[in-house]
Amino acid sequence: VKEKLALLSQNTNNTVNSLLSDKALKLAAKVDEKIVNGETIGLLEGIPFGIKDVYMVQGTTTTASSNLLKNYKSAYTATAIQKLLDAGAIPLVKENCDSFGHGSSSENTIFGAVKNAINPELVGGGSSGGSAVNVAKDYTVFSIGGDTGGSIRQPAGYNNIYGLKPTYGRISRYGIMAYASSTDCVGPIAKSVEDIRIVLNAMSGKDVKDQTTYASAEIDADAIKTSEGIKTVGYFKNFIESDAISPEIKADFLSAIEKIKAKGIEVKTLDFFESNTLVSTYYTLAMAETASNLSRLDGTNYGNRIEAENLKETYAVTRSENFSEETKRRIVGGNQVLSQGFSDAIYLKGLALRDAIANNFEDDFKKVDIILSPVTPNRPPKIGDSLKDPHAMYLSDAYTVGFSLGQLPTLTVPQGTETGLQITAAKQNDELVLKFANFLK
Numbered sequence: 305v306k307e308k309l310a311l312l313s314q315n316t317n318n319t320v321n322s323l324l325s326d327k328a329l330k331l332a333a334k335v336d337e338k339i340v341n342g343e344t345i346g347l348l349e350g351i352p353f354g355i356k357d358v359y360m361v362q363g364t365t366t367t368a369s370s371n372l373l374k375n376y377k378s379a380y381t382a383t384a385i386q387k388l389l390d391a392g393a394i395p396l397v398k399e400n401c402d403s404f405g406h407g408s409s410s411e412n413t414i415f416g417a418v419k420n421a422i423n424p425e426l427v428g429g430g431s432s433g434g435s436a437v438n439v440a441k442d443y444t445v446f447s448i449g450g451d452t453g454g455s456i457r458q459p460a461g462y463n464n465i466y467g468l469k470p471t472y473g474r475i476s477r478y479g480i481m482a483y484a485s486s487t488d489c490v491g492p493i494a495k496s497v498e499d500i501r502i503v504l505n506a507m508s509g510k511d512v513k514d515q516t517t518y519a520s521a522e523i524d525a526d527a528i529k530t531s532e533g534i535k536t537v538g539y540f541k542n543f544i545e546s547d548a549i550s551p552e553i554k555a556d557f558l559s560a561i562e563k564i565k566a567k568g569i570e571v572k573t574l575d576f577f578e579s580n581t582l583v584s585t586y587y588t589l590a591m592a593e594t595a596s597n598l599s600r601l602d603g604t605n606y607g608n609r610i611e612a613e614n615l616k617e618t619y620a621v622t623r624s625e626n627f628s629e630e631t632k633r634r635i636v637g638g639n640q641v642l643s644q645g646f647s648d649a650i651y652l653k654g655l656a657l658r659d660a661i662a663n664n665f666e667d668d669f670k671k672v673d674i675i676l677s678p679v680t681p682n683r684p685p686k687i688g689d690s691l692k693d694p695h696a697m698y699l700s701d702a703y704t705v706g707f708s709l710g711q712l713p714t715l716t717v718p719q720g721t722e723t724g725l726q727i728t729a730a731k732q733n734d735e736l737v738l739k740f741a742n743f744l745k
């Protein structure tokens with residue numbers, strides 16, 4: 305714990321505010337005492353971890369990396385985090401991210417751009433960039449990210465580590481700052497499949513405070529070391545044949561497919577929606593939901609209030625001065641697609657497309673056990689580039705957002721480069737995803 309706190313205090317842009325040092329050291333001393341007394345300790349006891357700054361943790365501010373919530377004190381602790389605390393894990397730090405999860409590079413933040421762990425000229429990825437870089441650099445053993453459209457998987461890929469977006473509803477969203485509630489997922493970022501498994505088990509479960517949660521069985525360590533149930537793998541032909549994919553990523557992906565074939569697995573190509581359709585469906589729904597979720601941040605109950613002449617002006621000034629350009633773009637876009645005259649043509653069409661995408665997945669999983677994809681069509685961009693072209697940034701999410709709309713379990717495994725391979729299974733089959741990751745090793 306001491307060592308990691310020292311590394312974290314180097315003031316890289318991975319962290320927000322101060323470290324949780326005092327409390328962490330006290331907790332660590334208690335675990336030391338138990339060890340000295342010969343008591344047995346649990347798997348997560350004494351393990352230092354980081355938390356994306358969108359989770360309520362009592363005794364910390366939860367800023368969502370936004371000026372609007374710069375001084376917001378968490379009123380309670382998120383269920384997922386509480387479960388880790390109950391298991392004895394030690395929180396060290398709240399982590400920098402794209403403000404409210406809006407972004408793919410961790411540059412949309414008041415705490416400075418997160419730098420890639422492999423090449424600091426490149427972005428750390430987003431929105432859970434601080435969390436991924438802290439794990440990659442061994443500043444934390446694991447971190448808890450949030451994934452609405454790729455925010456765990458993409459930074460994990462960019463930093464060459466593991467990141468899981470579990471099935472929607474496997475882990476409670478209670479106490480996470482809502483971005484797009486219908487696809488928001490809590491998940492672990494770590495350096496091994498085993499660590500992902502342990503943290504996933506600790507956080508999973510039904511929660512009366514989040515009615516979308518379901519009860520799930522623990523995933524057993526030995527059960528995911530067999531190859532039972534892994535016979536066929538599919539990939540989307542249009543993803544790999546697209547003009548948008550970089551030649552190196554295509555080559556990496558196809559060589560992973562060859563290795564899988566050599567292990568005796570049947571590989572099928574599948575048809576899927578075009579990237580542009582996936583990206584526009586996702587952003588239509590995500591913007592609509594975030595416009596609605598963020599409407600409460602007007603400086604009355606929440607937010608850095610800026611007083612103006614009257615109440616309406618106070619709302620306007622508070623929001624326009626404190627929200628970032630990217631967040632404002634999404635609020636404006638979201639309110640537009642929800643407004644009369646547009647909602648039938650745009651928002652309802654988005655909902656219908658989401659159903660069609662989910663049905664497509666259901667059919668696919670009758671043909672294959674696992675779907676594979678690169679995490680992104682391109683390598684991480686240079687710091688500064690994504691801010692210049694938001695549309696290009698949205699398109700970089702082309703391979704992650706579809707699985708989010710399908711609410712499927714999906715894991716990034718490192719490929720040795722700053723990309724990563726994405727392993728997806730049918731709904732609630734998170735176990736098969738982890739099993740396949742072990743099978744690939």
Ligand code: GLN
Nearest residue numbers: 405407451452453454455
């Ligand atoms: N990059 C995507 C977006 O900006 C995904 C972000 C996320 O998963 N929080 O919406």
